[in-house]
Amino acid sequence: MKNRPASMAAYLLQRIYLLLLFVFLATPMLIILVFSFDRNRFPSIPWGGFSLAWHQAIWTDSLVVDALWNSVLIAIGTAIISTALGFVAAYVDYRYRFRGQGLFVGLIAMPPAVPASILGMAMLAFLSRIGYSGRIDTIIACHVALATSFSMAIIRLRLGEIGSELEQAAWNLGASRFRAIVSVVVPFCRQSLIASFFLAAAISFDEFMIAWFVGGVHETISVRILNLLQGQVNPKINAIGTVVLLVSVVLVVVAQRFTRLHPPSGQLY
């Protein structure tokens, strides 16, 4: 029992970490949730009693509803396109060896490393010049640039487990290159494709800066929240926050559920 104090310390540190996580992350979220059901106009203690008024109010505010609808549309569009692109990029990286491969992967992986404000500004400058700013699909395109990086990363991880034989076995058994991708590589990556879909949707749904820069008159829900905050303090914020939080948490949890790497239960195939 030599390392008992060490493991005790590790245990304690873990607990402290969890505690801090809850204090600084979960508590503010919980507060938003709790006060979204508060009858009081201004969040204050004691609670003014349970009310659904603010939740009902957001569904009658057409600006909020439109923004939410935009966000959902953009999130779905982003999820589909960046998963498809991420798969193609990951497959190209897995299947082929070519000059500049590192650069290719690096370029796709880069956008999240660039500060969002710079990314947003650059995109606006570029897109307005080519006359392609201020549209819903503009926001989708920009979110795809951001989310594809994550999609590729998740799918690459799974493709790394496929080995070289599975696809060749498909060719050997009568599948053309294309059919082998559709009938073997895609099903093999199914879980990571689902994970990528939900993660990309979550990234898009939560993204504010780029959407604010390039969206023009089209507000996403996170842009709407900021615009609300810049006006008067509005208790609807808490209700919107609760909805957004719920959507994001669900998306991320689902994505998480499918990113779990497969336990090494003997042979994979």
Next chain:
Amino acid sequence: MGVTAPLVVLEALEKSYGEHYAVRGIDLEIRTGEFIAIMGPSGCGKSTTLRLIAGLEDPTGGDIRIGGVSQRGIPAHERNTPMVWQNLALFPFLTAEGNVEFPLRMKGVTTAERRDRAQGWLNRVGLTGYGDRRIDQLSGGQKQRVAIARALVTEPRILLLDEPLSALDAHLRVRMQTELARLHRELGITFIYVTHAQSEAFALADRVVIMSEGTICQIGRPQDVYRAPKNAFVADFIGMNNLISGNVMGEANGVATLEGPLGRFAVPASKTPPVAGSAVRFVVAADQIDIKLADDPTAATLPVEGTVLGLEFVGSSMTVFVDVSGSPEFRVQKSQHEIEALGLVPGRKVRLGWQSRHAWLLPA
């Protein structure tokens, strides 16, 4: 049956990766229905040869003809040369039946017929009722059977097997070996079997091909390769051979006299008589060596003296390793009761000999 054209012809087949040659211009003809084993140490080009036949690699020289048709430019998926892979390469996201159906699905066979044929093959390999199992719910032997059924479901003329049994444990390997032999007999198609295990090749194959460094060293029936290896590499690779070196003293009436570190021996000379004075080697199979205890008075006639190093069981027979000064260790294979009757233990002095007709002179 008359003369039939060979089914598979490899003609000066070559595969290089830049400077490195995996296969260096090999020629081989494989007949319809033949069970041929390609063997050799890892990196000898045997797997590459198989992959070339399957179209998974493009040759850099020479040609492959199947049924008289050059395979040049025919992609893998149009060849119908299914392969059983060393790691099986079963599709983990499909059921056992889904795996067996896969090649039929690629060929556009209707769903109903696919099911029937897949079920038929699952029954045939002894997996009745396992069709709905996921691959990871099957045992090693069951997976092996799925892989074989999947390869055979399209009723190909040729089945390629790349070390198919190497992932199985010894007990299962012997059973699957028997089943492969049975399938080959029943189907009458050509099996091309790549292995590094001599026992599998010798037990199953009509002919064996021994490869080394991208070239074919010898092609022949197992017993011929065993008794009359073409060169030292083959003799050594086959394993149960003793290599003895010496200088040629002279040759008369088809018998060469050699003198080497172990003494003077008479060896039947092969068709081309060896040049006097040249250094040569000859081979005596391990089961052709006589062994007696050194203190046995009748042992004096045996020319080689040595010390027992150790004993090893090989099924019903035993291998005795004997340290002989001036030569690599000798391997002697005898039945277990012969060995026990002699009371051999490590450290015992023994004498070894052989009848000169069992010595095989390697071509220089």
